[in-house]
Amino acid sequence: MGKLPASTGWLWIKQGFDLFRQQPGSLTSLAMLYAMLNLVLSIVPMIGQLAAIVLIPAFSVAFMQACADVEQGKRVVPALLLSGFRKPALPKLVAVGLLYLSAAALAIGLASLVSDGMLVKLLTGKIAHDSAEVRDASLGSALLLILAIGLPAAMAFCFAAPLIYFQNMGVGKSIFYSFFGVLRAFKTFVVFAVSQFGLMLLLSQIVGALFGGSPTLFVMVMQIVLVLFSVLFHCAFYASYRQIFGNPVAPGAAAGNAPTDAP
Template sequence: MDKLVAREGWEWVKRGFGLFRKQPLGLASLFFGYLLLTFWLGLVPLVGKLLSYMLVPFFTVAFMQGCANAEQGKPVRPALLLTGFRSPALPSLLKLGVVYLAMAVVAISASTLIDGGMLVQVLLRQVEPDSPEAKASSLGPAILFTGFTQLIGFVMLAFSGPLIHWKRMPAGKAVFYSVFGIINATKPFMVFALAWFGISALISQLLFFIFGGSTAWQAVLVPMSLLYTITAFCSFFAIYCRLFGAPVVEAVKQAPANEA
């Protein structure tokens, strides 16, 4: 992988918008389908939360496959959410899911240094988040710490799932190349992150200027935030293609004309 110039980060952002415009409904269906699944899993105490971490690489593979389909003018349907489970690389994806789970557990465990274990008790539903004990603790900073730590980890591993699925790499090798690829592209990735932060802040301020601090502002801000989050995920496909090459999507086999 060659060293990349910083301005490529902005090109990734623009390509993300272009890709989303090709099949907005299909890509949005993948995103919201995953959100719905994680919501259902969240209803199961502890086990559901752990499973949601293990499913992150499967969603990554599904969404990247959706982006590849959109890039090549192929349909993007909710059934793509099962791409990882149908992949010949399923065992390696399951191992990667364990890596995601371990990373999340480490981040949550480290948060006990901030709040004395209150976040863990809330996740185990031993304490309600709005209870006096929780309000008196450092639960808020612990949540921010955990969220930020997990975000960094998820970004560093973002390409490991697609590398397993498309290039048939073992889990360990895929993790290494994903992390190394992002480190190698530090400058453009910083531009990429700052650009999306700026877009997020600009949209929020613009909507606030139009609607003020009313309920309407919040009602519009949430769907807008979801839309540019989906577009940001599309940008990750652009990054993958730049770092590792565009995936080869197999053509759909058609039956011979004389076949019944």
């Protein structure tokens, strides 16, 4: 695969929307079911919240499989949400989730040290964002540190889950191919991320203009918008995976073979 033009990032969003409009109800139902499961997990103090993070890779492949099914003319069903909970993928997907959690903890921990603990206090609501302590803290350095750790980690974990699920790769191999797959199309992903952010900002402005007079109604509508946007994001993400690594194959069929167009 040659280097992709930056404009391909917007093309992925358009392709994602084309996938979504083929089965909008089924895909949205899958996202709402996932949101409900996350809500149930969040009820369990600490353990449930950590489990929700660790299981993100296992749940994310459900949407990739759903998009593949839509593309093949198959019906998306709720049972797809458990696609990532089958062996041999599950242990590796959980391992990726644990590594993701560790990277996040490392980034926040180091940033907290740089800011003398002020960042954690700010994130947990123990101190007001406009207080004198926050203004005097080294939050700029802390945020740069999070970016320095978080960006490479995001690149490494971006495609790790679908590569494990579709290509039957090991954890280390999937992280390697994910990192260099994103690196080779970095400008494209910048356009993709900026476009997603711009669309989300535009939608929030429209909802605010229409329902801003009623805070309760605004929150309800925004929750619906966020669910729909998450579905569109996963559809666009599937388009990016297909562009970089080729059409998905049945789980396990690749027997660990690396994609021929990967670095």
